[in-house]
Amino acid sequence: MKPVNASKLTVTSKFGPRTYTYRGQKISDYHKGIDLIGGSEIIAVADGIVTSICNSGVQYGQACYVRLKHNNGWQTLYYHLKSGSVCVKVGESVKKGQKLGIMGATGQATGVHLHFQIDKGSSSSAIDPYDYIFNGKSFDGENTSNQSSNKSIEELAKEVIAGKWGNNPERKQRLESAGYDYSKVQARVNEMLAGNNPKPNPTPSVDILTLVKKTIRGDFGNGEARKKALGSNYDEVQRQVNLNLKAGLTRWDNIKLF
Numbered sequence: 596m597k598p599v600n601a602s603k604l605t606v607t608s609k610f611g612p613r614t615y616t617y618r619g620q621k622i623s624d625y626h627k628g629i630d631l632i633g634g635s636e637i638i639a640v641a642d643g644i645v646t647s648i649c650n651s652g653v654q655y656g657q658a659c660y661v662r663l664k665h666n667n668g669w670q671t672l673y674y675h676l677k678s679g680s681v682c683v684k685v686g687e688s689v690k691k692g693q694k695l696g697i698m699g700a701t702g703q704a705t706g707v708h709l710h711f712q713i714d715k716g717s718s719s720s721a722i723d724p725y726d727y728i729f730n731g732k733s734f735d736g737e738n739t740s741n742q743s744s745n746k747s748i749e750e751l752a753k754e755v756i757a758g759k760w761g762n763n764p765e766r767k768q769r770l771e772s773a774g775y776d777y778s779k780v781q782a783r784v785n786e787m788l789a790g791n792n793p794k795p796n797p798t799p800s801v802d803i804l805t806l807v808k809k810t811i812r813g814d815f816g817n818g819e820a821r822k823k824a825l826g827s828n829y830d831e832v833q834r835q836v837n838l839n840l841k842a843g844l845t846r847w848d849n850i851k852l853f
């Protein structure tokens with residue numbers, strides 16, 4: 596999915612802990628979204644309802660933004676928009692790809708960029724948007740509001756091992772905000788990792804590592820194209836790709852199998 600109508604987006608600041616200089620001051624915080632540059636037209640990543648906006652702002656002051664609520668239980672936030680550019684109203688239904696405004700530098704921004712965030716309504720429940728934007732991870736199909744608290748510990752532990760819930764402290768926060776008992780899930784994860792690991796066995800004749808490297812290099816495209824190119828190896832390769840990206844391993848010679 597894309598929050599900006601652009602053929603190429605560049606990440607200027609990732610989700611997670613960061614240290615940066617803002618107006619001469621060194622600041623350390625936990626970045627609740629992802630900062631992007633490239634293009635200028637801000638668009639809805641999925642169908643949704645506009646829950647709040649601000650259309651008048653100034654750099655280093657009030658930020659202009661749009662917040663959408665989606666059917667899958669997640670909300671998306673488009674922040675630092677250009678003052679006066681917001682072209683949707685609160686309560687309005689928007690379609691995927693619909694223009695919301697123009698990229699800007701209102702609020703606590705040192706330059707023009709989009710701060711894009713996925714959460715459950717506030718920053719404390721934010722998750723990393725990277726895989727949704729750059730690795731074709733499905734956002735539209737996820738229905739977290741309905742499946743909340745319905746998964747078994749066993750199922751959740753497998754998802755944790757597959758990297759779906761991120762690492763601590765993000766993992767704890769996300770599991771708890773979805774209504775699950777973090778300590779029970781984590782205990783099962785530890786058991787699984789110590790004993791019988793449910794890792795699927797890759798076909799021995801296929802070099803998974805090379806496939807992972809090529810996937811990260813972009814050889815197989817994204818989403819459905821990637822799925823098709825990788826065939827029966829897709830699940831394992833994608834799992835390894837996600838683990839490498841989480842660990843910040845993106846160079847051909849430092850990508851590894853976990």
Ligand SMILES: [Zn+2]
Binds near residue numbers: 608626628629710711
């Ligand atoms: Zn940001």
